[in-house]
Amino acid sequence: MEHTNEMQLIFDSRSSNESFARVTVAAFMTSLNPTVEEVSDVKTAVSEAVTNAIIHGYENEIHNIHIRARTEGRTLYLEIEDEGKGIEDVKQAMEPLFTTKPELDRSGMGFSFMEAFMDSLEVMSAPGKGTTVKMEKTIGKGRRLWTTQSL
């Protein structure tokens, strides 16, 4: 079970593709045998990152969003990339409640959600070049005891 499995998805930055991206990542991670809640955590994180790429990265123009996903052992590795506007100050952007688009009713909690629902979050960005969000989540943590029992 320690083999890696990889996929890459490229799609148009339309908000109607958000659920498509979510389902694709969710379907990809099924081999890790997640619970509904673990899948839902990952979906939330994917939604937030994809929404950011659409709204902030490309400011609603239609360009490509890339998702790279890998499973290795019990861990899902995710990268969500746009080649859009980029972020001036990543540290500030990641602060809870910080948003550059308050007029759109953005909550400024996107990065905080990604951080809360995944095990790790890393944001790489360069103004004018684009943004890559890297996340990891290990599936079945704290389930080890009963997994051993039931096998």
Add this chain to the structure above:
Amino acid sequence: MEHTNEMQLIFDSRSSNESFARVTVAAFMTSLNPTVEEVSDVKTAVSEAVTNAIIHGYENEIHNIHIRARTEGRTLYLEIEDEGKGIEDVKQAMEPLFTTKPELDRSGMGFSFMEAFMDSLEVMSAPGKGTTVKMEKTIGKGRRLWTTQSL
């Protein structure tokens, strides 16, 4: 509704990824509001093409399979590509019951199913280079009467 929407999926040629590929295409085509039957037709065609890439194209080695999908109007355009072994005689390969792997209980009906379940099928292949299968399906054909009545 006449805008195009595009995606590209690249994944490892493992048979465990077959259902992942199927669901990804199914999720991509939901904007066309298909029936259960139409989705099931497309899933069957995707399965056959992906299985061929895994078994015949790459002969069970792990390499990349590419799926490109586009919706335009009510039509789904699909391309499934491998960079594997390729096909010597495409016309013969497409004949019903023809198979080069009878020992694996292959039915030789893969291309026939793709042809039956989709509106069009085109196979491009070069020995040593790989194979691309192009398919189209228009969603909602012949249901127009019903739709008009029930709305």
Add this chain to the structure above:
Amino acid sequence: SGEIKRFLRDDGMIKVSRSLKELAYKAYLCQERLQEKWGRDPTVAEIAGELGVETEELTQALDASGEIESLHKPIYQ
């Protein structure tokens, strides 16, 4: 209208969006049942196995339903 619905169903003309919502609803009930029985969260694959569907397909259905909690509201009128 029950008549028309049955005909549409039999004819395989049911929209996939609706069928996925129904599957999501069944999955929700199944999850509750397994949770009670086993005293832990079932995995998506375990629910899929119980319902006799593919895990990936169930994954898609769960997304079609939105939040799983919203499935408290019955989908059947």
